[in-house]
Every structure is written in C-alpha cells, then in structure tokens.
Amino acid sequence: MSTLFSKIAAGEIPSYKCAESDKFYAFLDIDPVTKGHTLVVPRKEVDYIFDMEDADLAEFEVFAKRVARAIKAAFPCKKVAQIVLGLEVNHAHIHLLPMNSEADVDFKHHVKLTEEEFKEIAEKIRKEFK
Template sequence: MTVFSKIIKGEIPSYRIAENDSFYAFLDISPLMKGHTLIVPKEEVDKFFDVRDDMLGEWLLFAKPIADAIEKAFPCNRIGVSVIGLEVPHAHMHLIPINTADDMNFSRPKLKLSKGEFEEIQAQIISALVY
C-alpha cells in the first residue's frame, strides 16, 4: 500500500481539497508554490499511462474546477500540470500555480509551511471551488 493510499483511507492526515468516488485531491506537503495540489486516483496504479483509459478523461474533468479554484485563490499566469511519478509508486498529478516555467522546477527548494499556513491555503482553495 502506498503513502497515497494511506492518505486516501485517512490513515495519514492530509489537507484535503476535494474527492469523489474515483479521485482524491490534497495539498502537497512539500510544495513548490502556495496552492500546489496533488490529485491521485483512489485505485492504486503505479504509472500514469497505466491508468484505465476511461479514467484519464475523468481525471482531467475532476481536476478542472480544482485548477480554477487554485487560480482564484493564488492569482497566477497559469496552473501548471505535471506528472512525474518517481517519488511515490502511485500515479499522481501536480497542479501548481505558476508565473514562469521555472516555477515548476522540482529541483528548486520546497516551501516550508506551518500547519496554520497549510490550513489557510486549504480554506482559500476550498472557498473558491465551484462545481
């Protein structure tokens, strides 16, 4: 069982943004930017392109209102989307508010945020979330 499966089951706490029967969205605890959110399928699949075809479209449709909410909460030029999947063997998508391509450079130092800051970011995104 991956760390993401444990987060989905509530065995590991997370800053949940949204979920449905198929997907779970939560704040990245090592964010590149404030608002950096991960979306994972609830079904444990290692690689993004091993996800069932029908779920790939559902994933993007689930992500769209979350990306809109992140952009409202953290004004930026774009919401960058990244699928790397090297650290956790569970397919996942990063949604990151960006102003330049360098904002998505994963070799950059990650933000160190307090519990209060994460809770504030979570509340900002959730309050902007419209389905």
C-alpha cells in the same frame, strides 16, 4: 498493499484536503514548490498514469481541471501547471502548481510553510472547488 497516497485518500494518514470525489482526492504537497502546490490522485491504485483505463484517465483529468480552476481562483496566477512525474510513490498522481513564470515550477526549490499556512491554503482551495 495500500500505497501512501491510498492511505492519505482514505484518511488513514492526515493531509491538507483540497477536494475529493468518490474516485479522486486532491491534497496539498507537504514539500511544496509554490504556495498552492496540490497533488491529485485516483482512489483506485494504479502505479502509472498511462496504465489507467481511458475512461478513468479522462475523468481524472476533468477532476484535475476542476481543482486547477479552484487553485487559480484561490491564488491568482497566469496559469496552473500540470506536471506528471515522480518515482518516489508508486501511485499515479498529478502535481498542480500556480505559476506566473516557468521558474515557479522548479522542483529544486521549495517553500517552507507553517501548519497554519497549509490549513489556510487548503481551505482557500476547498472554498473555490465547485
């Protein structure tokens, strides 16, 4: 059975796509902690990131690094935080969040964005993704 993230990566559920490859997909979190909060997922279903084969995990991290660089270029910040958490979706994923302080990665606080803002943010990241 396909996970929510598999359906998003396959285009069966709409998303604000930021980047993709044949193995990975990056899209905006619909309940973002910060502007630019992006999720990166493998297209291959695996529940737990550390259950991934070593080579796949290495490729996943390199793809996430490329997305993080695009986020940093689109939203100037000190760093892009990488966070692996989440029990709500049984599909490995990485959260990438632009940050200027540790307070920027507090998952108790979220920003509200309009559909137009989501589209603009995703487009900025896509333009910077190389």
